[in-house]
Amino acid sequence: MELTIDENVLKAYGLISKNIKLQQIGSGHINGTYLLTNLSTSEKFVLQYINTNVFTNPKAIANNIQAVAAYLSKNSPNYLFPAPLLSQSGETMAIHDGEYWRLSPFIADTVALDTLNSPKQAYEAAKQFGKLSRLLNNFDSSKLEATIVGFHDLELRFEQFKAALNTAQDAVKDKAAQEIETALSFQHILSQYLEFKSNADFPNRVMHHDTKISNVLLDKETFVGVCVIDLDTLMPGKFISDLGDMMRTYLCEFSENETDLSKISIRVDYFAAMIEGYLSEMGDILTATEKELILFSGHYIIYMQALRFLTDYLNGSVYYPIHYPEQNLDRTKNQFKLLGELFANESVLQEIVKANLVKKQV
Structure with a gap:
């Protein structure tokens, strides 16, 4: 047509x-x-x-x-x-x-990928998002408006989840009973965020907020990063928004729509490449508090996305497009499995972070 x-x-x-x-x-x-x-x-x-x-x-x-x-x-x-x-x-x-x-x-001679196919691509994408943050380090983020209010506000998303619990039909809550219990068991992520939220060492920055691989252009021959695109959510936020969204979307081979949870695992080599790429730009910029929260950024964003899927399911799936009635519940299960995998691999992932931070100091 x-x-x-x-x-x-x-x-x-x-x-x-x-x-x-x-x-x-x-x-x-x-x-x-x-x-x-x-x-x-x-x-x-x-x-x-x-x-x-x-x-x-x-x-x-x-x-x-x-x-x-x-x-x-x-x-x-x-x-x-x-x-x-x-x-x-x-x-x-x-x-x-x-x-x-x-x-x-x-931008000619570039490609925007729908899926990551190599750690090198993860490195290049993370480097581009980190570069944008580095170049805007001295820009006053308060001069920008929120284009979607509360977009990455976990406190707000948890309140929306609790409100949905109060209004959801009993039959829907029964189907989601295990996921509701899991959501509540991870509430410590929100508590940890609130401890740091107002810390002066945890500043607001200009963040992209949507760092999936399709939002960065790579050279179509070499796959070297060229630039960041899709700037609608360029607004004030915490660094965990960008890095956490990369963890959510780069570390597993399969998207949130995968229903076979046995396939949901962390690609450690992709994590290492992503951290190396991001810190090659932001390693000298991040504060001491931000450096402590690098892996936490994945906990934060993945938990928040799981809550959003679960909240939408409890509300009757009115926000995210679905192809079958239980899809948002399946997406919730998927994200909680990914979150669990991130915690299960925490020691090796933290060692990767530590090694890259040390490398920046040398």
Whole structure:
């Protein structure tokens, strides 16, 4: 089926439909993303529709990206930061009929992977996310707005879980009884977070918040990291958001949709590569408290995601798309198995962290 975009959106960028070719790209489930080719010039761009059901304040996204782009342009002019292009009227988005669109540069000769295939790729991805954090170390994160309020707030997610427990049907709670018990048994992760939350040595930083492998571009031949993309959740947060999300999505060969829990295990070599890549950029930046919490970041994010799946299941699966009634419960089981594996391998993983921190000091 031929893809069409409203002519008014195209006109905002000086384009007309008869001179462009559109192709849907990307594996994300939130925004619509298209490769746009200008047939007159052969130039390529990325055209993206912002889902305002998820991102209720798209102007905050635009303002955040613009502020970071200006800072990087001044302080790290050679860094590739694919900020959206301005429309012909000088705006960062084209708005038509309540819809928000943006046009971004297309980075040639790169690939965005859906799955990791080697520790080298984990190293390169972690290095790119770490590099962005390092370059923004002196940027005042309070200048940015939250594009999704409470996105990685475990305290909020636990309160939402408790509220769901109070309203869920008994039959649903009975099916999830084991997972509810497991969720409560891991509450010490929240307690540990709250101990550090207001510590001055645990600062807010500019975080990407969605560090899955598909959000970094790699050279299509060498798989060397090129740049970070999908900047909608670029906002203030703790370092555990980025590193923890990498642990959640890089360390197991299988995604949260895998129902055979025997397949859910930690790839130690991927962990080692990821930590080496991240600390090659952030090892001299992280505070003493942050260094203590490196492995904890995986506990934090995986537990939070398990709670979110479980909460959605208890609420009738109204947030995450499902293909069968028990899918969010299965996703919960999957994430709790992954969390258990992280704890089971804690001693060897901590040794890897320690060795990399020592290497940075040499």
